[in-house]
Amino acid sequence: MPEQPPYLRVADALRQRVADGEWSPGDRLPSRAVLAAEYGVGDNVVRRAQEHLISQGLLEGRAGSGTYVAEPRDRVRMVRSFSREHRGGSPFRADMAALGKAATWEHRTEAKVPAPAAIAARLGIEAGGLAVRTEYEFMADGKPVQLSTSWEPYAITGGTIVVLPEGGPYAGKGVVERMAAIDIVVSHAVEQPEPRQAAPEEANLLGVQRGSLVTHIVRTYYDVDGRPVETADIIVPVSRCEIVYEFPIDRP
The missing domain is CATH 3.40.1410.10 (Chorismate lyase-like)
Incomplete structure (x- = not known):
C-alpha cells in the first residue's frame, strides 16, 4: 500500500485528538509552528491538514485568530x-x-x-x-x-x-x-x-x-x-x- 501523504497523516492525528476530547468545540488549536514541531513536519503540511479538516467541517478558521474546533452542525x-x-x-x-x-x-x-x-x-x-x-x-x-x-x-x-x-x-x-x-x-x-x-x-x-x-x-x-x-x-x-x-x- 502506498504511504499516506504527510498532511493526511497529520489530519488523522488531529481528528483523533478531537474525538478523544483533548479539544472541544470552540477550543483553539495550538499554532501551526507548535503542531509542526510536534509532528516533525513543515508548517505547510499542518496548514494543508487543517484546511482538509476545515473542508470537512471539523475545524474552522478565524481570520487573524487561528484555527478552532467547529461547533457541531445538524446535517x-x-x-x-x-x-x-x-x-x-x-x-x-x-x-x-x-x-x-x-x-x-x-x-x-x-x-x-x-x-x-x-x-x-x-x-x-x-x-x-x-x-x-x-x-x-x-x-x-x-x-x-x-x-x-x-x-x-x-x-x-x-x-x-x-x-x-x-x-x-x-x-x-x-x-x-x-x-x-x-x-x-x-x-x-x-x-x-x-x-x-x-x-x-x-x-x-x-x-x-x-x-x-x-x-x-x-x-x-x-x-x-x-x-x-x-x-x-x-x-x-x-x-x-x-x-x-x-x-x-x-x-x-
Whole structure:
C-alpha cells in the first residue's frame, strides 16, 4: 500500500485528538509552528491538514485568530430515490418537510441557450444546440444546502406549457411530473456522485469556506425510449448535508 501523504497523516492525528476530547468545540488549536514541531513536519503540511479538516467541517478558521474546533452542525439528510420522483411535486420539498424544515429556492432561467459541448453530449444533441438552462439555490429554513444547474433540450419543451421549469401551471413540480404533462414518460435517472472542492463562486453561494468538500452529482433523466430529457449538475456541501440513496426492491 502506498504511504499516506504527510498532511493526511497529520489530519488523522488531529481528528483523533478531537474525538478523544483533548479539544472541544470552540477550543483553539495550538499554532501551526507548535503542531509542526510536534509532528516533525513543515508548517505547510499542518496548514494543508487543517484546511482538509476545515473542508470537512471539523475545524474552522478565524481570520487573524487561528484555527478552532467547529461547533457541531445538524446535517440535512437528502434522500436520492427515483421512487420519490413519482410521488409528484418537488422531491426537495418532500425531503425537507419530512425533516420539519421549510424548503425554498431561488432560480434563474434562460431559454434558447446554446448548450456547451459537454452538456450537449449528455443531452444527446449537437454542440451548440438550443437548451433551457435553470440555475437553482436551494435552502432549508433559509440556509443554503444545495446548488443545481439544470439543462433541458429546447426541442422537447419549446412551445409547450412546461418550457420554463419554474413558470406556468407546472412550476416547481419536478422533471417527472412536468414531462408527463406533455406526454413524455420518464423511466429512469442516472446519477454519478463525485467528491471535490467547492469552486469560489459555489462556496460563496453556499456560505462555506473556499475549498470546502462538496459532492458533485451529475444527474440525467431518460424517457422510455432512452432519450435524455434533462441533465443537471448538483452541488451539495458535505459539512451541511448527508446524501442517502434509497433503492426499491422488487418482490419475488
